[in-house]
Amino acid sequence: MKLTVAGLTAVRGDQPVLADLSFAVPDRGILAVLGPSGTGKTTLIDALTRQLPSTGDCRLDDAPIDPRHQHLAVVPQDYGLLPWRTVAQNVALPLKVSQHHRLDAAQHQAVAQVMAALGIAELAKRYPNRLSGGQQQRVALARAFAQAPDLLMLDEAFSALDPVVKARAYQLFISQWQARPVTTLLITHDLEEALALGDALLILHHGQGQVQANPLAKVPLTTRREDARYYPAVAALRQEVEASWQE
């Protein structure tokens, strides 16, 4: 589904955070939203999912975004797992909520398949407090993909992982995303991550920003981080954003 955001303005407390922000993400596109903390990255997700009052027009294809009518998935930095639900119950939760707690055989199978693909099938009966950070992140990814969302939003979803686990998490994300491509907003402060996973970049500054192409967009996701142009592109992007981020 195509995501279109037009004139989005949101206020947190009495601080304006997003100011007349407009952008679009094509169907099955990945837009990396970049910015240092406090630039309204999380506010963007809260406004899109109607957790925060906002003005503007946000649509998936032609329908206004509404969590009650579309499948939206968010993977936050703290993963948002319910501590009192097992891994399997957490993965199935959004599906259960949207299906009024009645899953059909195909949905049960989808949950099992995603869990197996992300290597958490054997953790099914564990509670989140018995999982490592990397395992929790995989549960959150499984929860997002199991519901076959119309829009996937990753809010610093890889930030809390150490480098080794992070590299594996990228691989798992890419394989899942390629198996079930979905329009995706990748919110991050990590320039390398934005270039490694995004088709296009939106650099937020004072609640505003323009979409620009990712110079590596044509390189396949699976090989992008090994591509010779990757680190030069990171360096160029760093130079571009450095001045504005340090203001």
Added chain:
Amino acid sequence: MARVTKTLGALLALNLLWWLAAVLVGKPVLPTPLTVYAAFPQLLAHQIGWHLYFSLYRLGWSLVWSAVIGIPLGILIVRAPRFGAWVDPVVYLTYPLPKIALLPVVMLLAGLGDSAKIIMITMITVFQIIISVRDAVRQVPAGVYKQLRVAGANRWELFRDATWPASLAGVLTALRLALGTAIATLFFTEVYGTSYGLGYFIMDEWNRLDYPLMYAGIVVLAAVAFALFAVLNAVERRVLRWQQV
């Protein structure tokens, strides 16, 4: 098994200390454990079953009322912030009051029967439930509610999947804390206006200078407290499996 062995070991150690104290004091007011256990058969003749029944009846209803009043209040203070803004300061101000001092007033208003005793214990334990539930619900990570709302959850689903499981943890913590206080208050309230209850039984045997039987009553009261804690622990282990590390 290790737990049972440790409990039995602690029980044995306590009895040894008791025996040592009894020997050192050497007065009828502190009989040895063996003297007290030898008096146990007499408990039946003194209707210990009825005393136990009335104590548990009062304790049970008090805890039920505390939960019925305390759980919704604790939840509402957090989930209905406007209501909470009014009620939270009232709880804050009244929690530290020594409510046992109101026993005469409660007895004047509710009579000398079971109602006054149940009201008194409820008044004391309900605050622990309100505060524990409030704190437990307050600690639900914001991300949990966010996930549910993004999935399209309605208010009932937010309650069922987030608020209720969190408050249950608070209730069990509170009951554990409240149980000790409740039993102490129960003992105190049973000294007045009743001929039944473990509190009455213990004080009555004290008045009769029948120390072995008085201690037997104390041992029964302690056993009741221990059994209730054990039940609570078992419930907690089952319901709060997600907290176990």
